[in-house]
Amino acid sequence: xxxxxxxxxxxxxxxxxxxxxxxxxxxxxxxxxxxxxxxxxxxxxxxxxxxxxxxxxxxxxxxxxxxxxxxxxxxxxxxxxxxxxxxxxxxxxxxxxxxxxxxxxxxxxxxxxxxxxxxxxxxxxxxxxxxxxxxxxxxxxxxxxxxxxxxxxxxxxxxxxxxxxxxxxxxxxxxxxxxxxxxxxxxxxxxxxxxxxxxxxxxxxxxxxxxxxxxxxxxxxxxxxxxxxxxxxxxxxxxxxxxxxxxxxxxxxxxxxxxxxxxxxxxxxxxxxxxxxxxxxxxxxxxxxxxxxxxxxxxxxxxxxxxxxxxxxxxxxxxxxxxxxxxxxxxxxxxxxxxxxxxxxxxxxxxxxxxxxxxxxxxxxxxxxxxxxxxxxxxxxxxxxxxxxxxxxxxxxxxxxxxxxxxxxxxxxxxxxxxxxxxxxxxxxxxxxxxxxxxxxxxxxxxxxxxxxxxxxxxxxxxxxxxxxxxxxxxxxxxxxxxxxxxxxxxxxxxxxxxxxxxxxxxxxxxxxxxxxxxxxxxxxxxxxxxxxxxxxxxxxxxxxxxxxxxxxxxxxxxxxxxxxxxxxxxxxxxxxxxxxxxxxxxxxxx
Amino acid sequence: xxxxxxxxxxxxxxxxxxxxxxxxxxxxxxxxxxxxxxxxxxxxxxxxxxxxxxxxxxxxxxxxxxxxxxxxxxxxxxxxxxxxxxxxxxxxxxxxxxxxxxxxxxxxxxxxxxxxxxxxxxxxxxxxxxxxxxxxxxxxxxxxxxxxxxxxxxxxxxxxxxxxxxxxxxxxxxxxxxxxxxxxxxxxxxxxxxxxxxxxxxxxxxxxxxxxxxxxxxxxxxxxxxxxxxxxxxxxxxxxxxxxxxxxxxxxxxxxxxxxxx
Numbered sequence: 042x043x044x045x046x047x048x049x050x051x052x053x054x055x056x057x058x059x060x061x062x063x064x065x066x067x068x069x070x071x072x073x074x075x076x077x078x079x080x081x082x083x084x085x086x087x088x089x090x091x092x093x094x095x096x097x098x099x100x101x102x103x104x105x106x107x108x109x110x111x112x113x114x115x116x117x118x119x120x121x122x123x124x125x126x127x128x129x130x131x132x133x134x135x136x137x138x139x140x141x142x143x144x145x146x147x148x149x150x151x152x153x154x155x156x157x158x159x160x161x162x163x164x165x166x167x168x169x170x171x172x173x174x175x176x177x178x179x180x181x182x183x184x185x186x187x188x189x190x191x192x193x194x195x196x197x198x199x200x201x202x203x204x205x206x207x208x209x210x211x212x213x214x215x216x217x218x219x220x221x222x223x224x225x226x227x228x229x230x231x232x233x234x235x236x237x238x239x240x241x242x243x244x245x246x247x248x249x250x251x252x253x254x255x256x257x258x259x260x261x262x263x264x265x266x267x268x269x270x271x272x273x274x275x276x277x278x279x280x281x282x283x284x285x286x287x288x289x290x291x292x293x294x295x296x297x298x299x300x301x302x303x304x305x306x307x308x309x310x311x312x313x314x315x316x317x318x319x320x321x322x323x324x325x326x327x328x329x330x331x332x333x334x335x336x337x338x339x340x341x342x343x344x345x346x347x348x349x350x351x352x353x354x355x356x357x358x359x360x361x362x363x364x365x366x367x368x369x370x371x372x373x374x375x376x377x378x379x380x381x382x383x384x385x386x387x388x389x390x391x392x393x394x395x396x397x398x399x400x401x402x403x404x405x406x407x408x409x410x411x412x413x414x415x416x417x418x419x420x421x422x423x424x425x426x427x428x429x430x431x432x433x434x435x436x437x438x439x440x441x442x443x444x445x446x447x448x449x450x451x452x453x454x455x456x457x458x459x460x461x462x463x464x465x466x467x468x469x470x471x472x473x474x475x476x477x478x479x480x481x482x483x484x485x486x487x488x489x490x491x492x493x494x495x496x497x498x499x500x501x502x503x504x505x506x507x508x509x510x511x512x513x514x515x516x517x518x519x520x521x522x523x524x525x526x527x528x529x530x531x532x533x534x535x536x537x538x539x540x541x542x543x544x545x546x547x548x549x550x551x552x553x554x555x556x557x558x559x560x561x562x563x564x565x566x567x568x569x570x571x572x573x574x575x576x577x578x579x580x581x582x583x584x585x586x587x588x589x590x591x592x593x594x595x596x597x598x599x600x601x602x603x604x605x606x607x608x609x610x611x612x613x614x615x616x617x618x619x620x621x622x623x624x625x626x627x628x629x630x631x632x
Numbered sequence: 633x634x635x636x637x638x639x640x641x642x643x644x645x646x647x648x649x650x651x652x653x654x655x656x657x658x659x660x661x662x663x664x665x666x667x668x669x670x671x672x673x674x675x676x677x678x679x680x681x682x683x684x685x686x687x688x689x690x691x692x693x694x695x696x697x698x699x700x701x702x703x704x705x706x707x708x709x710x711x712x713x714x715x716x717x718x719x720x721x722x723x724x725x726x727x728x729x730x731x732x733x734x735x736x737x738x739x740x741x742x743x744x745x746x747x748x749x750x751x752x753x754x755x756x757x758x759x760x761x762x763x764x765x766x767x768x769x770x771x772x773x774x775x776x777x778x779x780x781x782x783x784x785x786x787x788x789x790x791x792x793x794x795x796x797x798x799x800x801x802x803x804x805x806x807x808x809x810x811x812x813x814x815x816x817x818x819x820x821x822x823x824x825x826x827x828x829x830x831x832x833x834x835x836x837x838x839x840x841x842x843x844x845x846x847x848x849x850x851x852x853x854x855x856x857x858x859x860x861x862x863x864x865x866x867x868x869x870x871x872x873x874x875x876x877x878x879x880x881x882x883x884x885x886x887x888x889x890x891x892x893x894x
Contacts, residue, residue, distance in 0.1 A: 526733065527737040532755040533751060
């Protein structure tokens, strides 16, 4: 049929135009959150090398799995091990913090891959708000760079993707607790160890019967999921094991009496447990296990490996490395043995650990709490802004594409309308979470690499387009068919009739359900946190785990979501009234 | 009248149309000269409306030929595909033929004047100013100028049908088709619509009206086509058919109206 074909060609042209139009908008909108945790870990699923395992985990989970589990709270992946800490996300706008794709290799800089999420005490934003990075590995890297006379450039990437990212050449060296194990050594190039960690057993003051690892037999003990600690306890046989994605929650349960003990990696236990000693957390002084950490150097740069090894060896020998570890409270017998240092007892105060404990002490008193909540506002504002950007752009895409789909479904000849039906049914019938993973992690397999922001907008937009299409279809059928006939009899083509006569009338009909969907999208946008975007919900998780306060922070975030949605509800109502100017007042149009 | 001039404005020959195997139009042939006003009468379901819809390509005819103002729609048999070419011609035909429907179907989201301006602007690509100018002139003609900025909902049925006529006229059609234009109206409002049609007739517009208004058919028409069961029973002069119907079926149909004044 000529008219429909014509309509279609017009429709396709419009889609193309819309998409072209959207690109600069998307690109522009992406700008503000370059600084946030934008990672482009597109390589993630392409090659899941066995090496991309977190320290002390037993299996390398695929990226998806890791991310899937954690969507709201601190997404420090389930493979939780040593990091899992309240990270902070404060100052990603740090000028040093460059987006993954844009950092070009150069002999003037050393690009090092890290994940600030759960980065404590390896890497974290300085809690003084200065926007600088601190952490014991950060100090080591800075020293290496100083000696190499190269500028350190951090590259933020998901922890799980650190090794794939290195293989893609996104940076020269991968950091943050990379475990030296025989299996890992087969696939990647490690430097000499700079630290040897162990496991830390913590219990609560009320459990006076637990004073060493052997005492936990028959007790309920929290461990990171798929970890060395898990294996250890599993071997004991009689232990009731609870696994955690987020260690903070393990400490919470310990405090609330749901656990008798937790067995976490030392750095994590120190930095999450120490601040809560006042709440009854008790550290058991026992040496359990040993895992060596080394940096992983890009295999294509053997000379860099040599240089870094030389520097680390010297730092070990000179006591410089020991000094750094002591500052961070990490000096332990395992590391002393590795370094060949007979002096197991620390010589200096763990100033960084003490400072951390000091600044993260739970606040008591109402005014102090309010003050803290107010201090959350800038971060939450940034998260809310990203939520809005993703939601609005996704909705624009959804409405434009949904309109096309509905038009094709209702007015195009059957092969095309069937395609439209298929799209709608497939998209509606599969979880949006899977679609997001597919777009972000799956599409790179066929050469389509999208930044997290674009992937989020496209993923949500394509998903909601299916729902909007159905809204529009309902809208179309709500317009009497005689309207189409009248328009055609005036010499309009079908497409002209749809555009000028049917669609404007349908629009008024679909406005309420579309508004409804937008509100729903606003909330579903929290799903994009799984592809590394730090929007409002993710911000909630980060802040809540950092300050051990899910309650007050949660109420605060809920209120922000409500406030975000309200203007759109009002706007929709206003528009609806405007569009109904030609109609009699009906009850549902009352103010 | 049939066959008066060399090239009639409308020519229909051997037109067939059926729905689901049920024939609605059977071998219809007639022609209409420019400037004529023709009424099509007949009982409900006799195929009048379908015939009218075939005349502007809203229905795809099964077989036969329709020529209006030089544009020809033709199918040799129902098996012949009514493809792109046919649709293109139907579209071309519609730009030459205006149609007013029984249902009130002005575009409700536009004012009366916007209703009239829309098609010229997007189909004929005339400028907004020109479209507005035309709309004002036509609204004046149908007596709705003062209602030009109102929405259809606020108009009476008669006013809406007059506006619909103006909307069709804005495309400068060579032929106007009316499908029972007054049958959804209050009796009191019928006359104002018919008057507009009479006025157009005086101006020389070619018009075909499917109607139940026997008085209008008799008084205003140049001639009348009487249909029954998908066939044209009789085509004749308006007085002739009322005073002396040639066919028994015509006589019977008109017999229902005995005693009425027309």
